[in-house]
Amino acid sequence: MHGKNLSRGDHFFNGYLEIFYMIKRIIGLSILLTIGGILLLSFTTKERLDFSSYSTAGLDLYYIAPNFNEIEDEGVIVSPELGKSYIGFKEAVAFKESRGDYGVVNQFGYLGKYQFGKGTLDLIGIKNVNRNEFLNNPALQEKAFYAYLSRNKWVLRRDIKWFVGKRMNGIEITESGILAAAHLGGPNSVKRYLRSGGVEGFADAFGTTIRYYMKRFGGYDTSFVVANRKAKASL
Helix, strand or coil: CHHHHCCHHHHHHHHHHHHHHHHHHHHHHHHHHHHHHHHHHHHHHHHCCCHHHCCCCCCCCCCCCCCHHHHHHCCCCCCHHHCCCHHHHHHHHHHHHHCCCCCCECCCCCECCCCECHHHHHHCCCCCCCHHHHHCCHHHHHHHHHHHHHHHHHHCHHHHHHHCCCEECCEECCHHHHHHHHHHHCHHHHHHHHHCCCCCCCECCCCCEHHHHHHHCCCCCCCCCCCCCCCCCCC
């Protein structure tokens, strides 16, 4: 009933008054939120860690996740009694390559206990060899493995001198790791990996990496292997 007695001016005045109080409440709430935020920030900054004393010097800043095959093989131990000897090294590599089977041929045509390709066999003097003859000749396969190691050790002699003892991508570089990786991907792939600081990698058809071979076969005594640029394996 009272509203009917109000003039048009009174209505406008009441409307402006309501807007004024609404704006006042919004401004007051904004001020409270701002003050609360400042107080919260002042408390949290007091509890922040001082990172000036922390350093990443000497840490490995890259991590390469292993693929499924690498994880699956991680815990495999072949012949603990052979330890870290040369024989232990070559048998460990053979187990990873073929489970130590002289007669195996994989789906890509790689042959024998150490899974040689035709190009590699040609390189170390086993040319035009009959596949079955090679598979049925364990002594020749052992000579081939040593000859390829010997040649790779010569090709990678400077890299062995420069990088052994250093850490790269979370692992310590060793001579046996370098030679195993060269068996996997060839010496030039290992050169690129080492000289790029582990950035330029290599993976075989199964996804196995140079880093994995360096880790898996690191720390063996391969001093038995003599570097020889012209190493050959005779029939």
